[in-house]
Amino acid sequence: MRITSSQCCLAALSVFISTIAAGCGLTDFHHKPTVGSPVWVTEHFPPSALFVVAGGAVNGQTVSGLVAATERPREVLQVLRPGASPSPVITSSSPTPAAIRAPGKPGAPGRDATSYQLALYHQALTRWHVRIRMDGRAVAARTEAALLGWDRRLGLEAKLVALRGADADHGSLGDECAAAASALIGLQQQDGNPFGSRRVLVLFARSLSGSLNPGELTDDDVIVVTPFLPTSAAASAAQADLLRAGAVSATVLGAEENAGQLARLVTAGLSHRVVTETISQPALFANSSAVLVPSAARMLAPLVKLLDRPGATCVINGYASTPGSRQLNYRLSYLRAAAVANFLEARGVPASAIFIVGHGATGLSAPGASAKNRQVTVVIQQSAAF
Secondary structure (H helix, E strand, O other): OOOOHHHHHHHHHHHHHHHHHHHHOHHHOOOOOOEOOOEEEEOOOOOEEEEEEEOOOOOHHHHHHHHHHHOOOOEEEEEEEOOOOOEEEEEEEOOOOOEEEEOOOEOOOOOOOOHHHHHHHHHHHHHHHHHHHHHHHHHHHHHHHHHHHHHHHHOHHHHHHOOOOOOOOOOEHHHHHHHHHHHHHHHHHHHOOOOOOOEEEEEEOOEOOOOOOOOOOOOOEEEEEEOOOOOHHHHHHHHHHHHHOOOOEEEEEEOOOOHHHHHHHHHHHHOOEEEEEEEEEOOOEOOOOOOEOOOHHHHHHHHHHHOOOOOEEEEEEEOOOOOOOHHHHHHHHHHHHHHHHHHHHHOOOOHHHEEEEEOOOOOOOOOOHHHHOOOEEEEEEEEOOO
16 A cells, blocks of 8 residues: 555654643643532521510610611511519521532632643632622622511511500619529520620610529620710619629610610620720729829720721720728729720720720729729620621
8 A cells, every 4th residue: 555745744743732632732722620519508697696675664666676787687676565473575586697509619620731721720719719609699698688577587576565554663773684684694594605705785674673593694795774864873884793793794784775785785785796905904093093094005005906997896994092082082093984984985085985984992802903993894795707
């Protein structure tokens, strides 16, 4: 058989092209990156609980607005009416976050992958990330829609109308704490405490009177709303009583306070928080004084940087021990905490991130009492990213 020179040239050219194609990965033109197992796109919300004790003076619109402004997935909501036999007005759980099943992540090619295979992989990976972002936005929208539907079905404002003007003999701080403690004990026995520190009590109290039992509040954030803004001494005394009763933090607000501030306090309590810094500075004040001494600026300046973080908040605890009365000690401790708050605000820390607690002479004992007399403890907290 004769082989012409043109046939030999074509054969050689075919071998040459095949070699180049193999080197460039063109023979793998239809190769597709491997794909992992499907994934679920959702949002992470740890369980939380909001307890509202609504006495006869409560405004249903205020409570309804508060719930709407602070609602979050996986939240247990219980609204109680105080009295000899506290009864729930409503008990409900918000919906869980929405979830979308998405394709699995493209698998990376092996070490011997060609440049073409790597290009295919990076294209697939980019498309996958875009898909996950789009699904994440869709999840957030569906979750928000589910929460809005849940809120509408509660009909909270209408249910609270019947409470307005009722229970005239109830609604003191002591009554409302007792009602909250009773509900918390029942919940604890039934489900334990899956909420951790993400549990908030909001008490709409007619007055700050009434006795609180030590330990009846267990590691809860407590917010008290009264019909009028109390004096700093009365607010500080109520805060101290709540802390002795077991609250992890206590805030007293008048009804005139901005609804946004109340919502921020509740949201901070329902969010998972970790203590990042605790700073105790003795001798910030002269004896019997709430005016910062000149050296205080040097001791307090580092706090400003720590609070310059997204979600950071601080609780300022003031102490005092003077020969004066218990009421004077509470007032002095509160004013000392307020002086530190003013220092921080003047340096750019937002007022909404600062909470003040006056302790009076609480916890003071003979050893080192003179130093603690002039002490302010600042606990800085930061919202954790989920």
